[in-house]
Amino acid sequence: MEYNFEEIEEKWQKHWEEKDSFKANPKTDKKKYYCLEMFPYPSGRIHMGHVRNYSIGDVIARFKKMQGFEVIHPMGWDALGLPAENAAIKHNLHPEEWTLSNIAFMKKQLKRMGFGYDWERELATCLPDYYRWNQYIFIKMFEKGLAYKKKSEVNWCPSCKTVLANEQVVDNQCWRCDSEVDQKNLNQWFLKITDYAEDLLGSHKELEKWPSKVITMQKNWIGKSKGAEVIFDVEDSDIKLTIFTTRLDTIYGSSFFALSVKHPDIKELIKDIPKEQQEEINNFIKEINSTKTSYEVVEKKGVFTGKYAINPFNGEKTPIWIANFVLIEYGTGAIMSVPAHDQRDFEFALKYKIPIKRVIIKNKDEEDKPVEEVFSPKGYLINSGEYSGLSSDEAIVKMEKLLKEKNCGELKTLYRLRDWGVSRQRYWGTPIPIIYCEKCGTIAEDPKNLPILLPKIKDFTPEGGSPLEKSEEFKNTSCPKCNGKAKRETDTMDTFFDSSWYFFRYASKSDTMPFNADEVNKWMPVDLYIGGVEHAILHLIYSRFFTKVFKDFGWTNISEPFPHLLTQGMVTLGGSAMSKSKGNIVDPDILIKKYGADTVRLFILFAAPPEKGLEWNDKGVEGANRFLMRIWNLFHNNIDLLTATASSDFEVNSITEPILIKLNQTIKKVTDDIGQSFHLNTAIAALMEFFNMFSSSYDKLKESNPSTVKYIFKTLIQMLSPFTPHFSNEIIVKMGFDISVVEQEWPLYDPKLLTEQKANIMIQVNGKIRDKIMIDIDAKEEQIKEIALKSEKILPYLKDKTIFKIIFIKNKMLSLVVK
Numbered sequence: 151m152e153y154n155f156e157e158i159e160e161k162w163q164k165h166w167e168e169k170d171s172f173k174a175n176p177k178t179d180k181k182k183y184y185c186l187e188m189f190p191y192p193s194g195r196i197h198m199g200h201v202r203n204y205s206i207g208d209v210i211a212r213f214k215k216m217q218g219f220e221v222i223h224p225m226g227w228d229a230l231g232l233p234a235e236n237a238a239i240k241h242n243l244h245p246e247e248w249t250l251s252n253i254a255f256m257k258k259q260l261k262r263m264g265f266g267y268d269w270e271r272e273l274a275t276c277l278p279d280y281y282r283w284n285q286y287i288f289i290k291m292f293e294k295g296l297a298y299k300k301k302s303e304v305n306w307c308p309s310c311k312t313v314l315a316n317e318q319v320v321d322n323q324c325w326r327c328d329s330e331v332d333q334k335n336l337n338q339w340f341l342k343i344t345d346y347a348e349d350l351l352g353s354h355k356e357l358e359k360w361p362s363k364v365i366t367m368q369k370n371w372i373g374k375s376k377g378a379e380v381i382f383d384v385e386d387s388d389i390k391l392t393i394f395t396t397r398l399d400t401i402y403g404s405s406f407f408a409l410s411v412k413h414p415d416i417k418e419l420i421k422d423i424p425k426e427q428q429e430e431i432n433n434f435i436k437e438i439n440s441t442k443t444s445y446e447v448v449e450k451k452g453v454f455t456g457k458y459a460i461n462p463f464n465g466e467k468t469p470i471w472i473a474n475f476v477l478i479e480y481g482t483g484a485i486m487s488v489p490a491h492d493q494r495d496f497e498f499a500l501k502y503k504i505p506i507k508r509v510i511i512k513n514k515d516e517e518d519k520p521v522e523e524v525f526s527p528k529g530y531l532i533n534s535g536e537y538s539g540l541s542s543d544e545a546i547v548k549m550e551k552l553l554k555e556k557n558c559g560e561l562k563t564l565y566r567l568r569d570w571g572v573s574r575q576r577y578w579g580t581p582i583p584i585i586y587c588e589k590c591g592t593i594a595e596d597p598k599n600l601p602i603l604l605p606k607i608k609d610f611t612p613e614g615g616s617p618l619e620k621s622e623e624f625k626n627t628s629c630p631k632c633n634g635k636a637k638r639e640t641d642t643m644d645t646f647f648d649s650s651w652y653f654f655r656y657a658s659k660s661d662t663m664p665f666n667a668d669e670v671n672k673w674m675p676v677d678l679y680i681g682g683v684e685h686a687i688l689h690l691i692y693s694r695f696f697t698k699v700f701k702d703f704g705w706t707n708i709s710e711p712f713p714h715l716l717t718q719g720m721v722t723l724g725g726s727a728m729s730k731s732k733g734n735i736v737d738p739d740i741l742i743k744k745y746g747a748d749t750v751r752l753f754i755l756f757a758a759p760p761e762k763g764l765e766w767n768d769k770g771v772e773g774a775n776r777f778l779m780r781i782w783n784l785f786h787n788n789i790d791l792l793t794a795t796a797s798s799d800f801e802v803n804s805i806t807e808p809i810l811i812k813l814n815q816t817i818k819k820v821t822d823d824i825g826q827s828f829h830l831n832t833a834i835a836a837l838m839e840f841f842n843m844f845s846s847s848y849d850k851l852k853e854s855n856p857s858t859v860k861y862i863f864k865t866l867i868q869m870l871s872p873f874t875p876h877f878s879n880e881i882i883v884k885m886g887f888d889i890s891v892v893e894q895e896w897p898l899y900d901p902k903l904l905t906e907q908k909a910n911i912m913i914q915v916n917g918k919i920r921d922k923i924m925i926d927i928d929a930k931e932e933q934i935k936e937i938a939l940k941s942e943k944i945l946p947y948l949k950d951k952t953i954f955k956i957i958f959i960k961n962k963m964l965s966l967v968v969k
Contacts, residue, residue, distance in 0.1 A: 371564020
């Protein structure tokens with residue numbers, strides 16, 4: 151009988167929808183399991199990268215449901231942001247029309263794949279019933295001092311025509327369009343994520359089930375450094391320059407001072423030097439600002455300012471340079487440069503013939519000598535006045551006292567992390583709920599007036615400034631405090647604001663708050679979060695930040711949203727991640743129409759371990775389909791036996807024992823592979839291996855015990871069910887079982903049937919095998935010896951012989967040495 155996948159898959163998808171099969175019940179007494187894949191941006195169509203991600207989550211969700219958990223497995227749409235706006239402009243449509251039509255189409259595709267989502271919990275961030283709570287959260291942050299506005303140099307994408315957060319700039323390029331990023335000074339809204347820097351680092355210890363790579367990426371991004379701030383006076387000036395150093399012990403070796411080209415004191419510093427020198431410095435600054443500035447720049451460049459800083463420890467004059475390798479984003483934008491003990495400084499000093507002075511040696515008795523290579527570790531101080539002879543750590547403690555006595559610095563901890571700039575000068579985002587009143591100043595909108603709706607304006611392009619700035623109707627409003635004339639903020643929120651808390655909203659859709667605390671505390675935290683490693687320093691840091699803020703607000707009792715993170719590898723084509731913008735997507739609909747959803751699911755999960763990348767190749771799809779058809783054909787060729795109403799209990803005998811042992815080994819492996827290691831590919835391989843053994847021994851098994859055959863086949867279909875749910879449902883019901891067998895019952899292995907209960911013992915005489923006997927496993931030597939010595943096959947070799955040695959290997963061999 152032919153397998154009509156279209157008819158069968160449509161049948162079971164309709165069944166799941168009518169029965170609310172995946173609706174999570176908050177009132178249940180079952181143990182909860184929150185399985186979540188990062189929600190998609192509605193680009194228009196899902197590709198094989200989506201299919202892989204959501205198939206992983208669906209297998210695990212179905213598996214946990216079969217194990218008896220109350221599973222919450224929601225889906226929604228990350229629907230605001232630049233891509234939708236740019237696509238709408240390109241297609242001459244409104245972003246809302248473009249986005250909602252895409253959501254409808256992609257939702258249909260996800261349902262066609264048979265993914266078991268609780269669609270009642272669906273959300274879309276572009277709808278007012280979601281983004282009103284973005285605005286509410288922003289207001290609460292503003293009231294707590296966590297949201298503030300300041301003029302700042304920001305990252306500006308000239309192509310997207312908007313600001314980018316530091317985390318959205320990759321190698322000086324826009325994370326969305328790869329355009330070179332410029333710098334602009336703009337008034338921007340920021341969130342004080344730096345207030346949570348230490349908490350974000352400290353609670354990494356709670357994330358033992360995160361990939362170490364992601365933890366390392368976050369630690370490096372937050373960038374905690376313990377050191378000292380030191381204030382240097384500038385000779386013949388009132389300017390004081392502050393540096394941060396992690397190596398205060400090297401301060402006597404500072405032979406030049408380096409400033410970032412963006413240091414705010416440069417203009418004041420050079421105002422009284424000769425015009426020609428000022429022009430040289432300004433030209434240098436322009437040159438560096440027009441190129442990428444990096445700590446790791448290959449060629450070190452600089453210009454001397456003609457000014458000197460005074461070292462507070464020895465009073466020496468230190469020339470002040472402006473250099474291309476000093477970053478304003480980290481520390482203070484000024485460094486004391488110690489060429490003997492820092493590679494960057496060493497290269498710069500050699501290039502510009504600046505003196506190099508050794509102040510740290512490895513061993514106390516080491517002689518001072520000219521510096522030929524950098525020594526960067528801590529050691530013992532030399533050429534450092536009263537601190538010479540001390541270890542680095544001893545010197546730092548004593549040097550701190552001098553800093554305090556002279557009031558010229560202190561020990562301090564700095565972070566690389568900067569506050570999150572959330573202002574965007576684009577249309578398709580959440581309007582920032584701030585009002586500017588001449589009388590009352592900058593105030594938040596009254597929460598009663600939320601949502602501030604995004605107006606449906608015709609000109610939403612970024613040309614000529616923020617689109618909302620051009621809408622007089624939107625911009626002009628009344629003050630919620632004095633009712634006087636006022637102006638609205640016309641920037642919109644970074645789309646990462648939307649995705650930093652959506653998982654809370656899935657758990658509870660309150661009408662009076664972003665979510666209900668009791669309901670959230672029932673479901674949160676997310677037990678397994680599945681997504682790409684590329685989100686390590688964007689979404690995953692922001693989501694952790696929001697969760698900690700919510701805890702401080704008293705809205706939740708958890709401090710980490712995702713204790714277990716599974717980072718799936720990307721599906722690539724031609725070496726690049728599948729992306730509609732790159733034009734290298736593979737449309738799953740083509741394969742679904744040819745093979746059905748279950749085959750596509752099985753193939754994409756079998757092709758590689760979830761955490762590994764996968765270069766797309768559809769040659770294996772046919773193999774996955776053949777495997778399912780072999781099972782289908784075996785079922786239909788033996789339908790009378792497999793659908794008989796007789797018991798499906800099993801019986802252990804000499805014929806059934808090997809296959810039952812293999813079955814229980816397979817149950818254990820598949821259970822561990824899905825539930826612990828998430829190696830879904832090896833789980834599928836184990837099922838394929840088992841079916842090969844089962845099918846090859848089928849005829850012998852059915853003659854021995856038909857009910858055992860039915861039991862084995864039922865158990866195989868149960869294990870296959872999370873991977874191929876339509877296929878498995880169809881077979882299990884045809885076998886006469888209730889559908890709950892594949893939706894709510896996961897098979898358990900019998901520990902007694904994981905290994906053979908009988909041992910096949912070789913009996914040797916003078917090194918040659920003369921007989922084999924089957925006996926209970928772990929049988930004693932005496933018991934085996936007694937049987938062997940009575941064996942008709944052995945007795946002839948013992949006639950007129952004397953046994954002078956017996957060698958026994960448990961469960962394997964009894965060897966007789968005779969003469």
